[in-house]
Amino acid sequence: MNATASDTHDRPLGVLVGFDGSEHAQHALAYAAAEAERRGVTLTVATASIVPTMFYATMGSLAIPADTEIAKNAAEGILDEARAKLTEHRGDVKYLAEIGDAAGVLVELSHQAELAVVGTRGRGGFTGRVLGSVSVALASHAHCPTIVVNERLNADGPVTVAVEGSHLNEDVLAQATAIAASRGATLDIVTALPPFEEVTFWYPDAALDVDLVGVRQGQIEEDLAAHAEAIRAKNPGLEVASGVEVGSAQSLLAARTRSSQLTVLGTRGRGAVASVLLGSVSRSVLFHAEGPVMIVPTGEQAA
Template identity: 40%
Template sequence: MSTPSSHEHTSPGVVVGFDGSPHAIDALFWAARAATLRNVPLTVASAFVFPYSDYIRSMSGAQVVDPARRLAEDKLAEAQALLEGQNYTGTVEYRALIGDATDWLVKLSSDAQLIVVGRRGLGKFWGRVLGSVASALPAHADCPTVIVHSPESDADTTTQGISTTPDDRPVCVGVDGSEHARRAAVVAAHEAKRRGVTLELVQSQPHFTGTSTVWYLASNETMEQQIHDDMMRSLMTEQEHLQHEVPGVEISLVVQRKIPAEAMLDCTGRAQLTVLGTRGHGGFASLLLGSVSRTTLSHARGTVMIVPRTKG
């Protein structure tokens, strides 16, 4: 295992942001297992900004180590000890970085296979559902971002280490016929195959509301079944595409009549990983992150992956 360093590596593999918080420890162990499943290096990155660095350098009159770098290296030493305590044998690189954590992780995402972070870090606003890094990163990263779920209570958070117990829960992915969703489904299919579990393709549409609509549906008993059949045919088309792209993955088709965000939140409660694209068929294409993805991230009960659209 390498020692804490800011040395650049051409292939970061799976990158995890680490600040020593309980959520970051969970993310570290999740990322370590993900790197093992992919047979790629694990890169542990720690970034800090110390607001008085320039003042300290100007007053010292001598070359001093930036306090931000010292903080980062201390956290990386903690990460190294944690991984060694788990007998992790994969290749690990440690990067001590000076600057904004989100900015650095976005830069690393251009060469990484995966960026992994915890729900919250050591930020000031502990009461928020998501920390600033976990909120901003999925919208800007060039590779898939994973926000690892941890228990609600920060004070009582206990880590389980790098899991070696088989997890037979499915990988869920939300699809709606959009290109963003199809790309997310391919990434999710690879994840499910890698983990040896079923991939659930989930498509959701809310029930119709309004007096005239309810009256119309009541007078046309076959309409609800027709909607279900249309959604199932759409899922079967996605299934055929995925079986061509990722041969051998086991796929289950799930149709739900509820608001899409509610359907995906249900997935986070039963799946080991819930996968979404950055955007679906929403009406505001200029937004970086769609409403379903944002809602799912904010209220998830399990680990979530956000897959970005392709460049260009």
């Protein structure tokens, strides 16, 4: 999947990866490097250091060199670790040592990237708890799709894309389709259909009939099959599967991350949480994922 001349001009950073030298960051670096090669674009490795707030009693006690220079040197040292890992990378590489909060730096840089990649957790400015604060912030606020990578990879699995019934988000589906095509992977389009007693907007007829779940499932499966056929027609040779499963979207999609080489979701969905920057389903899948997850900006964030 090669970037067009326009894409390269508008997004000169290509594939942007946040790197802090941690084990998770090293997984993200390798993943980003492979993706940059597939796309034929620049790989941009960025790190960030925060200048500590210090109190000096006298002018004579000021740090030499200055705190900003110390932080910059620390960032450059981290980038040297990345350079050592990329000696066999085929393609252009750009290294950025920035001063500031890691999440804020990466979000700002994402304006110029076509894809951002980050590990689930890191050290220093990238450190978080179960899922790093930088990973969540970048997935929530990035101006390009973000892939959150952990150590578990399944290179032979499908590229799974989660959609809400027949209401497909074209940006999310396009990203998943392009990646599946570039990797020679199966594109698996899946909808998680909530049980009748949980959510009512899935059932427009709203009759108190348990058979309505099966009816609605059949309707969505037909719609997805039609979309799958349209994708096959535009992408000869691409294997496309589709299906509907009844159950919690969070649980079903998190389980799919175990067998998928990539699971693709939008930042937000419909329903009561549509206004949340990172929807409850996407956030939950990120926290429980056992494989790489791509979050694609949707709504106003995608503009």
